[in-house]
Amino acid sequence: DTEVTQTPKHLVMGMTNKKSLKCEQHMGHRAMYWYKQKAKKPPELMFVYSYEKLSINESVPSRFSPECPNSSLLNLHLHALQPEDSALYLCASSQGTAQGSYNEQFFGPGTRLTVL
Amino acid sequence: GENVEQHPSTLSVQEGDSAVIKCTYSDSASNYFPWYKQELGKGPQLIIDIRSNVGEKKDQRIAVTLNKTAKHFSLHITETQPEDSAVYFCAASNGGNRDDKIIFGKGTRLHILP
Numbered sequence: 433d434t435e436v437t438q439t440p441k442h443l444v445m446g447m448t449n450k451k452s453l454k455c456e457q458h459m460g461h462r463a464m465y466w467y468k469q470k471a472k473k474p475p476e477l478m479f480v481y482s483y484e485k486l487s488i489n490e491s492v493p494s495r496f497s498p499e500c501p502n503s504s505l506l507n508l509h510l511h512a513l514q515p516e517d518s519a520l521y522l523c524a525s526s527q528g529t530a531q532g533s534y535n536e537q538f539f540g541p542g543t544r545l546t547v548l
Numbered sequence: 549g550e551n552v553e554q555h556p557s558t559l560s561v562q563e564g565d566s567a568v569i570k571c572t573y574s575d576s577a578s579n580y581f582p583w584y585k586q587e588l589g590k591g592p593q594l595i596i597d598i599r600s601n602v603g604e605k606k607d608q609r610i611a612v613t614l615n616k617t618a619k620h621f622s623l624h625i626t627e628t629q630p631e632d633s634a635v636y637f638c639a640a641s642n643g644g645n646r647d648d649k650i651i652f653g654k655g656t657r658l659h660i661l662p
Contacts, residue, residue: 436591438591472655473654473655474637474652474653474654474655475592475637475652477649477650480649488649522591522592524591535580535582535597535641536582536594536597537582537594537650538594539584539591539592539593539594540591541589541590541591542590542591
């Protein structure tokens with residue numbers, strides 16, 4: 433299995449809602465990532481987990497809360513989002529090593545989030 | 549930190565012709581350079597990558613070249629086909645460090661004209 437899966441594919445939420453995005457991989461990768469991508473822009477890194485520990489937080493607002501329950505799963509909990517948070521949210525994974533080799537990142541298809 | 553510049557932002561090529569996308573990077577410590585293809589409504593797909601100990605790499609119709617001295621790397625697509633139409637991102641990273649990140653260029657929208 434060489435795939436990163438993400439659910440849901442689309443999500444519409446109000447500014448007072450709480451929702452979660454899910455990501456799963458079964459490649460044995462030990463590094464997992466959340467990116468945000470606005471239209472016609474490159475992906476922007478939000479969080480990196482290495483060996484189930486948060487290793488990078490790119491100064492993301494606290495209304496985004498990542499969680500890594502185990503080496504195959506990555507969640508992004510959303511609460512009190514703003515309309516400007518509407519974007520494609522991408523999950524990725526890479527082999528990862530104790531030295532932090534983040535090469536060869538494989539991306540999932542993304543969740544298209546709309547905040548009303 | 550690393551900065552990756554990518555040109556052109558848009559490229560239209562006649563089907564069957566070649567397409568070239570160029571990137572430059574700023575951090576001489578970068579040693580890994582992936583290229584991603586993103587089709588509409590999909591996540592980026594890794595299509596080819598090159599490491600700093602190699603000057604050129606080829607995979608069928610796709611090739612990447614790297615000039616470490618000039619800090620340039622390029623993607624070459626030969627015999628372009630309609631399915632090559634997509635947005636292409638170059639990227640650079642300093643693999644091997646714990647806090648390593650992939651830094652993306654701004655992307656090139658490639659149109660293959662019939």
